[in-house]
Amino acid sequence: MRPSGRHFLQIPGPTNVPDRVLRAMDLPTIDHRGPEFARLGRKVLDGMQTIFKTQGPVFIYPASGTGAWEAALVNTLSPGDRVLMYETGHFASLWMELATRLGFEPEFISGDWRQGAEPDAICARLKQDSKHLIKAVCVVHNETSTGCTSRIDEIRAAMDQASHPALLMVDTISSLGSIDYRHDEWGVDVSVAGSQKGLMLPPGLSFNAVSEKALAAAKSATSAKSYWAWDAMTGPNHSGLFPYTPATNLLYGLAEAIDMLHEEGLDNVFARHRKLSAATRAAVNTWGLEVLCSNPHHYSDSLTAVRLPQGHDADHFRQVVLEHFNMSLGNGLAKLSGRVFRIGHLGDFNTLMLMGTLSGVEMGFELAAIPYRPGGIMAAMDSLCGRTPAVASLKKAAND
Amino acid sequence: MRPSGRHFLQIPGPTNVPDRVLRAMDLPTIDHRGPEFARLGRKVLDGMQTIFKTQGPVFIYPASGTGAWEAALVNTLSPGDRVLMYETGHFASLWMELATRLGFEPEFISGDWRQGAEPDAICARLKQDSKHLIKAVCVVHNETSTGCTSRIDEIRAAMDQASHPALLMVDTISSLGSIDYRHDEWGVDVSVAGSQKGLMLPPGLSFNAVSEKALAAAKSATSAKSYWAWDAMTGPNHSGLFPYTPATNLLYGLAEAIDMLHEEGLDNVFARHRKLSAATRAAVNTWGLEVLCSNPHHYSDSLTAVRLPQGHDADHFRQVVLEHFNMSLGNGLAKLSGRVFRIGHLGDFNTLMLMGTLSGVEMGFELAAIPYRPGGIMAAMDSLCGRTPAVASLKKAAND
Amino acid sequence: MRPSGRHFLQIPGPTNVPDRVLRAMDLPTIDHRGPEFARLGRKVLDGMQTIFKTQGPVFIYPASGTGAWEAALVNTLSPGDRVLMYETGHFASLWMELATRLGFEPEFISGDWRQGAEPDAICARLKQDSKHLIKAVCVVHNETSTGCTSRIDEIRAAMDQASHPALLMVDTISSLGSIDYRHDEWGVDVSVAGSQKGLMLPPGLSFNAVSEKALAAAKSATSAKSYWAWDAMTGPNHSGLFPYTPATNLLYGLAEAIDMLHEEGLDNVFARHRKLSAATRAAVNTWGLEVLCSNPHHYSDSLTAVRLPQGHDADHFRQVVLEHFNMSLGNGLAKLSGRVFRIGHLGDFNTLMLMGTLSGVEMGFELAAIPYRPGGIMAAMDSLCGRTPAVASLKKAAND
Amino acid sequence: MRPSGRHFLQIPGPTNVPDRVLRAMDLPTIDHRGPEFARLGRKVLDGMQTIFKTQGPVFIYPASGTGAWEAALVNTLSPGDRVLMYETGHFASLWMELATRLGFEPEFISGDWRQGAEPDAICARLKQDSKHLIKAVCVVHNETSTGCTSRIDEIRAAMDQASHPALLMVDTISSLGSIDYRHDEWGVDVSVAGSQKGLMLPPGLSFNAVSEKALAAAKSATSAKSYWAWDAMTGPNHSGLFPYTPATNLLYGLAEAIDMLHEEGLDNVFARHRKLSAATRAAVNTWGLEVLCSNPHHYSDSLTAVRLPQGHDADHFRQVVLEHFNMSLGNGLAKLSGRVFRIGHLGDFNTLMLMGTLSGVEMGFELAAIPYRPGGIMAAMDSLCGRTPAVASLKKAAND
Numbered sequence A, B, C, D: 001m002r003p004s005g006r007h008f009l010q011i012p013g014p015t016n017v018p019d020r021v022l023r024a025m026d027l028p029t030i031d032h033r034g035p036e037f038a039r040l041g042r043k044v045l046d047g048m049q050t051i052f053k054t055q056g057p058v059f060i061y062p063a064s065g066t067g068a069w070e071a072a073l074v075n076t077l078s079p080g081d082r083v084l085m086y087e088t089g090h091f092a093s094l095w096m097e098l099a100t101r102l103g104f105e106p107e108f109i110s111g112d113w114r115q116g117a118e119p120d121a122i123c124a125r126l127k128q129d130s131k132h133l134i135k136a137v138c139v140v141h142n143e144t145s146t147g148c149t150s151r152i153d154e155i156r157a158a159m160d161q162a163s164h165p166a167l168l169m170v171d172t173i174s175s176l177g178s179i180d181y182r183h184d185e186w187g188v189d190v191s192v193a194g195s196q197k198g199l200m201l202p203p204g205l206s207f208n209a210v211s212e213k214a215l216a217a218a219k220s221a222t223s224a225k226s227y228w229a230w231d232a233m234t235g236p237n238h239s240g241l242f243p244y245t246p247a248t249n250l251l252y253g254l255a256e257a258i259d260m261l262h263e264e265g266l267d268n269v270f271a272r273h274r275k276l277s278a279a280t281r282a283a284v285n286t287w288g289l290e291v292l293c294s295n296p297h298h299y300s301d302s303l304t305a306v307r308l309p310q311g312h313d314a315d316h317f318r319q320v321v322l323e324h325f326n327m328s329l330g331n332g333l334a335k336l337s338g339r340v341f342r343i344g345h346l347g348d349f350n351t352l353m354l355m356g357t358l359s360g361v362e363m364g365f366e367l368a369a370i371p372y373r374p375g376g377i378m379a380a381m382d383s384l385c386g387r388t389p390a391v392a393s394l395k396k397a398a399n400d
Helices: A019-025 A034-054 A065-076 A090-101 A119-128 A154-163 A213-218 A230-238 A248-264 A266-287 A314-325 A349-366 A376-385 A392-400 B021-025 B033-050 B065-076 B089-101 B117-126 B154-161 B212-220 B229-238 B248-264 B265-286 B312-327 B351-367 B376-385 B390-399 C019-025 C036-051 C065-076 C090-101 C118-130 C152-161 C212-220 C231-238 C249-264 C266-287 C314-325 C351-368 C377-386 C392-400 D019-025 D035-052 D065-076 D090-101 D119-128 D153-160 D212-220 D229-236 D250-266 D266-287 D314-324 D353-367 D376-385 D390-399
Strands: A007-011 A058-063 A082-086 A105-109 A134-140 A167-171 A192-195 A206-210 A303-307 A327-331 A340-344 B008-010 B058-062 B083-085 B106-110 B135-141 B168-173 B190-194 B203-211 B303-307 B327-331 B340-343 C006-009 C058-062 C084-085 C105-109 C136-139 C166-170 C191-194 C205-210 C303-307 C327-331 C341-346 D008-010 D058-061 D082-086 D104-111 D134-140 D168-169 D190-194 D207-212 D303-306 D327-331 D340-344
Touching: A007 A340, A007 A349, A019 A248, A034 A058, A034 A206, A034 A248, A058 A065, A058 A230, A058 B021, A065 A090, A065 A167, A065 A192, A065 A206, A082 A090, A082 A119, A090 A105, A090 A134, A105 A119, A105 A167, A119 A154, A119 C377, A206 A213, A213 A230, A213 C166, A230 D327, A248 A266, A266 A303, A266 A349, A314 A327, A314 A349, A314 B351, A327 A349, A340 A349, A349 A376, A349 B312, A349 B351, A349 B376, A349 C136, A376 B351, A376 B376, B008 B106, B008 B340, B008 B351, B021 B248, B033 B058, B033 B203, B033 B248, B058 B229, B058 B248, B065 B089, B065 B135, B065 B168, B065 B190, B065 B203, B065 B212, B083 B089, B083 B117, B083 D065, B089 B106, B089 B135, B089 B168, B089 C105, B106 B117, B117 B135, B117 B154, B117 B376, B135 B154, B154 B168, B168 B212, B203 B212, B203 B248, B212 B229, B248 B265, B265 B303, B265 B351, B265 B376, B312 B327, B312 B340, B312 B351, B327 B351, B340 B351, B351 B376, C006 C341, C006 C351, C006 D303, C019 C249, C036 C058, C036 C205, C036 C249, C058 C065, C058 C231, C058 C249, C065 C090, C065 C136, C065 C166, C065 C191, C065 C205, C065 C212, C065 C392, C065 D119, C084 C118, C090 C105, C090 C136, C090 C166, C105 C118, C118 C136, C118 C152, C136 C152, C152 C166, C166 C212, C205 C212, C205 C249, C249 C266, C266 C303, C266 C351, C266 C377, C314 C327, C314 C341, C314 C351, C314 D353, C327 C351, C351 C377, C351 D314, C351 D353, C351 D376, C377 D353, C377 D376, D008 D340, D008 D353, D019 D250, D019 D266, D035 D058, D035 D207, D035 D250, D058 D065, D058 D229, D058 D250, D065 D090, D065 D134, D065 D168, D065 D190, D065 D207, D065 D212, D082 D090, D090 D104, D090 D134, D090 D168, D104 D119, D119 D134, D119 D153, D134 D153, D153 D168, D168 D212, D207 D212, D207 D250, D207 D376, D212 D229, D250 D266, D266 D303, D266 D353, D266 D376, D314 D327, D314 D353, D327 D353, D340 D353, D353 D376
Parallel strands: A007 A327, A082 A105, A082 A134, A134 A167, A167 A192, B008 B327, B083 B106, B083 B135, B135 B168, B168 B190, C006 C327, C084 C105, C084 C136, C136 C166, C166 C191, D008 D327, D082 D104, D082 D134, D134 D168, D168 D190
Antiparallel strands: A058 A206, A192 A206, A303 A340, A327 A340, B058 B203, B190 B203, B303 B340, B327 B340, C058 C205, C191 C205, C303 C341, C327 C341, D058 D207, D190 D207, D303 D340, D327 D340
C-alpha cells in the first residue's frame, strides 16, 4: 500500500515529473517514419538546441545518461586515447571507469569530493602535455553525488590558457535546465545530458550536444560503435527522423518539457533553483550540520548533500524519513555511503514543496535522534522571503 | 502560464485528487447497460455502504452535493412541511434557503458560526413540538464555512430524549471519509455527501444514504420530483444499473477511491486527519491568531478557519499566497467574507504537504504584513512528532 | 479480463471519448472560486454558445441529460401547465413521464416510433388551442431510441403558422455536435443537451440553451426549483463561476472538446456523420434488413436502428457480438426491446471504425444465425468511396 | 489537426499501446534505489522470463531493439570473431552491418527476402567450418521487413546436426508476445527483443535473454563495452535494481503488459495472432495480390507484406490511405521500397480492428487506382468466422 498523500521524491533525480509532461506521454505511439513524427522530431531537436544554447547538432538517444557518456567518448576517440578527467565525485569516477572499460586511457586528477573541478590543476596538467597526447578533458558540471558545481567557463579559460587542443566534454546531467549552461559560449565540444533531472521527464532519453570540432574529431575516431554513432543520426535527423526506432512517447514529453521551460523562461528557472538552494543551505547551517560542498563558489543549485555527525548513519535516517514522511532522499554514494544524505531541489519544484521537504528532514532528525538545532525551516523561510531571521528574533524576544 | 511545481490546493474541497483516482477515470467510457458496467455499479453501491457505515441503500447522483441536499428533502417531505435546521454557518444557511425555495418551511435555530449544533437547543425545540409538525431535523456534520463539527451522536440522543419522530438528515459533505461517521449506529435517516472532499474525487457525484424510516416517509411524500426520485433508482440499482445515464468515469474513480480508503483503513484515515488538524491549530495558536471554532469539542479535523486581526483583509492575504506560493486557500463565506481564511487539510493529504501548506501561510503573513508571531510551523512540527516544543526550547536556550 | 484490442463502443452514446479529452480531464482539480477557474468557466460558457449557435445564455449542470430535461420544464412552467409533446420514441416518452411526475400536464401526440415529429400535426393541434393553454411544445431532435431526426426548422414554421405563443423546447442530446443544429435561427426557446454524445465527453454534464422568451417565462414560472434554477446561475456565470461546486474535470474535457469540434469545423463534423450514416444504411439494405426509420427525410446521422426478422432476438444477437467481437451495440428500448438493435456512429468516429463496426454486425448475423444477405460491408465501402457497387460487379463478373 | 476518430496504427510496430499500459506509465517516477522500485524490478525481470520461456537471466536495457542487437554481440564475442548471419530481409541486413561496424566478421547466407532462414543452408555451412571459427549463428525469428518467420526449432536442429558449438542468437523483436517462442526449449543462447511490438509498449526498452553458454562466452569475450555489459547488470538485478538509471515509467508499463499477456494466456495470444494473419492473407489472395512471403511454412503471424503490381507505387498508396483513412501502413524497406506495403496485425489487436484495417486497404486500392479484385474483406470475414465463402456464394447466386 502506498501511503496517503503525495510522495516527496527529493532525490536529485529522477525528479517530480509534472502532470503536463506525464499526460503528454500518455498518448498512442505514432508511426516513427510518418509526417507527424517528423514534425515532432524536428521540434525536439530544435528545442534541445535552445536548452543547450548551441547552434550545433544535438543527438538524442533512447538511453540513460550513462549511454550518452559512452556516446561522447566512442564518437570522438580512438582506442588507447588519453583523456583527462577530474575526480569531482562518484559520477566522475563512474565516467572514468566507463572510459577505461571502453579501452581509453583516462588520467584522473584527484579531488576530495567537496568541491568542483579546479581550473588551475587542469591548466597545469595540459601545459605539461606538450605532445598533445591528451585528446579530451572531461568534467562533470554538477556532480550529483556531492552537490558541487564546476565552473565550466573557468575550465574553458584554463584550457585556452594552456593552448591545448583537447576536446572539452561536460556532463550536464544534473544541471541542464536547472543551472545556467552555455554550450557554444563556453566552447564545450560535447555536452552530455539526461532526461530525468532538470528536463522533468522520466529517465530513458539522453543527449549529446556537439561542436564542429567534435564532429571533425568523429571523422577520424576509430572506436567501434553503432548504436551511439553520430554519423548515422545526422541524415535522418535532418528531416526529424532517427536511424532506429526512437522512444516516441518520451519525445512527446520532451516537447512539452521544452515548452514549459521556455514558458517560465530559462533565466527564471535558474533563479528559482538558486533561491531554493540558498534556502536549503540556510536550513542546514541552522541545524548545525555541514553542507558537503566546502567551497561556496561551487555550491550546487540543484541538490545539497548534507553530512551527518560521526556515528550517525545517513541511510538509517533516510529510512526513517521514508517510513514516517513518505519522502525519498538521496543516499551517499561510494565512499560517502552512510555519511551524507542528499536533498534534490531541482526540476518541477517550488517554495512550498521545498518547505515540506525541509520540514521532513528536520522532523526526521528528531525521530532518528540525530543531534541538531531546531529551527532550520525558520531559517529557510527567512531566506525565502527576506524576513528578519525569525529564530534570532525569537531569541531576542525571549531576552527582552 | 501555470507556475512551476505542484499547486497546493488547500481549500476545504475539492481536494487533491490522487493520481490513482485520476488515472482510473482516464479510461474509455463503457456501455452503461452492459454487464461490465453492472459489476462496477454494484461495486460502488456496495462500497459506499461501507463508507457511510450503513446496511441501507445508498443512492448515487450525477450531481454536486447541492443536488443531494435537494434529493434528501424532496424524497421525504411534502410541500409546506416544517423542518428544523441549525445555523452552523454558511452551508447550513444555504441548505435552509434551498428548503425554502423548494416550498418547505424551515425553522432555523440561530448560531454564531463558531461552534457546532447544540443538542440541547434541538431537544428543547422538539419538546415544544407536541403535535410533531416538524418532519425533519437537518444538521451539517462538518460545517465547511467555519470548521466546526457537530456531534451527530449527541444530536441523535437529543432527539431520542425529546421522543420526537422527525427524520434526522445530516450533511456529511466535508466529513465523510475524513471524520468518523456512522449512519446506522447514529440513527441518521438521510446522509448527504459529495465526491470532492474526503472521497478524493473531482466534483460531480453526490450521495444519499437512506434509512428504512426515510424510505417509508418517501412513500407518502408528495413533493414533485423526478431526477432525484429514490423510487426510480431502487430497481435498476439492484442489478448495478441506473435509471438514467450515470457519470461513468467518475464512478471508475469512486471505485478506486473506496479501495484506497479501505487499504489505508478508515480508522487510520480518521486518525491521520485528526493529527494534521491538531498540528494546524498548534500553528495558529503560535501565530497568535484565533481559530474561528470557539469550542474545542467541535474542532474540525478536515479544515481550520482562521480569523485575521481587525483591519486585515483575508482575501488580500489569500491572493498574496496564491501569487507567491502557488497555493489556494479557502475564502471567508457570507458574513465571514474577508475576515477569515480557511485551510483545508483533508483528503489525500499528508504531513509534509501540511508543512508546505503552513509554511506558505506563515510566509504569507510576512508578505501581506499581517501581524503574527513567527514559529507556527515549529509548533506544528512539535505537534506532529511529539517533540518538546522547539520554540520554547529556543527561548530557553536564549535565556541560558 | 477485458478482451484484447480496443472495445468498439457502438451504442448511440456514451461515445468513444477521444484521448485528448480524457487526458484533459486527467489533471488536478482546481479552486472553483479562483481566477484560473473563472477563465475556464467563461471559455466553456462562451464555447457552448458556438455549438448551440446562439447568442443567448447556456447553463451547464453537473448532471445527466435527464436533469437538463427537468431544468427546461421547471424553470419555465408552473404546476399544472399544459405542454404539447410528440411521441417520437422512448426518450420522448420518458420526457413526457418526467413532465407528469413534476406536476405538468403533457399532451402526447402519438407516433409510430418510425419517423420524426410531424409539423402538420403540431400546427393543427396548436390552432385548436385558441386560449393558448399550451405553454410549451417539446420535441426530441434526434430520437435516440429509433434513429429518427425531427426537422426543427419545420416545427418552428408550423408553430409560426399557427401563431401560437408556446415555447419551443428541443432535446438535442444525441444530435448536438453531430447533426446541424441552430438554436437562434430556428427560434428554439430551450435546447437540452448532454455531454456524452456528439460532445465526445463522458456523461455527467448537461445543458440548457435559453432564449430571451424563455428567460422572460422563467420570471413568472412558479415551479419549485433550486438546483436547476437559471436565476441563481446568471450572476456567477457572468464571471465564469457557478452557484455551487461545478464538475471541474468534466469542464476541462468540455473545453478541449469544443476546441476539437472547431478545429475540424462544425460543417465538416456534420458531413462526416452524414457520410457514415449513409454507408450504414447501405449496409443494412444490402443485408436485406430494415432500417427502423421509415421516412428518409428523418434518417438520423448519428445512429441507425435495425429491425431483425420476426423470431430473432436482437438482445441475443447483441450478446453474441459482444462476446465474439468485443463490441457494444445499442439495445431496443421499451416496445422495441428485442426487436431492434442500434448502431451508434457518432462522436469521435471515422471510416475505418465504422467498417470494423459493420463487419462485426455482419459476422454477428452469421454467428447468431440471423438470416441476411452477405455483402453489407461491400455496399458500405461503395457508399464511402463512391465505387461502382462491388457486389453488383461481382455478380456481373460471375455472369460474364 | 489530427483527423477525427482513432488512428489505425497498422505498421508492424510500434503497435497500438493499450490504455492500461499507457495509464500504468502515467504515474510519478519513483526512487530507482528504493524498496518500491526493487519490487518492480524483480517483477519485470521475473516476468520477462515467463515471456521468453527461460529459466536464465533476462537483461533489460533503456534502449531501442537496435541496442539489444549490439548487446548480444559485444557481450559474447571478441573483435574479429566470425558470425554466420542469414539474409532474411532488411533487418537481418542491418544486424549484419551493425556487426561489421562493431568489428566482427559476419558471413551472410544470402536470401531472396521472401522466406525465412533455411536450416539446411546453415547446417551445410557449419559442417564446413571444421575449425569452429564461426562463433555465433544469428537469425531473425520474424523478419519485420518481409513478414517471413524462420523456424527456430529447425535452425537449432540444424546446428545440432552439424555438431557445431556456435552460439545461437535470435532476434525476436517482432515475434515475442505474438508468435510462440521458447528460448530454453529451442536452445537459444541470446534472444533479442524490444518493447514496442508484441509487448504492447512504446519503444524505449530492449532485452537480452541469455543462456548459461552465452554467459560463459561472455567471460572471455574481449569486445569493449560498458552500457551493454551483462556482468554489471547481474549484481544489481539480483535485488531488482540496475547499474544505471533505468527507464522507470516504461518498466511500469512492462509490468502491466506482462500481466495482460498472462491474463489472456500466451497460447490464446498466439492463436489470436494466427487467426488474424490467416484472415489477412485470405483478403490479399482475394484481391488478386501477392503476399511477399512465398513459403507458407514461413508465413508471419504478426505482419503481412503485400506486393503491388508493377508500375504502382506502394508509398503513394500508403499516403492515400493515411490521408483518407487515418491509417498508417508499413513501407517497403531498402530494396522493397515502393514495391510492397506491410500490414501490422500484432499486439493489442482484435477482429474488428483488423476488419477496419483491411477495409481501409481495399478502399485505398480503389482511391489509388491499384488494380484489384473487390471482396478481400469478405474473404477475411469468411476466414474469421468459418463462413462459407460469401463471395463464392454471391457468384453462385448470380449464376442461379
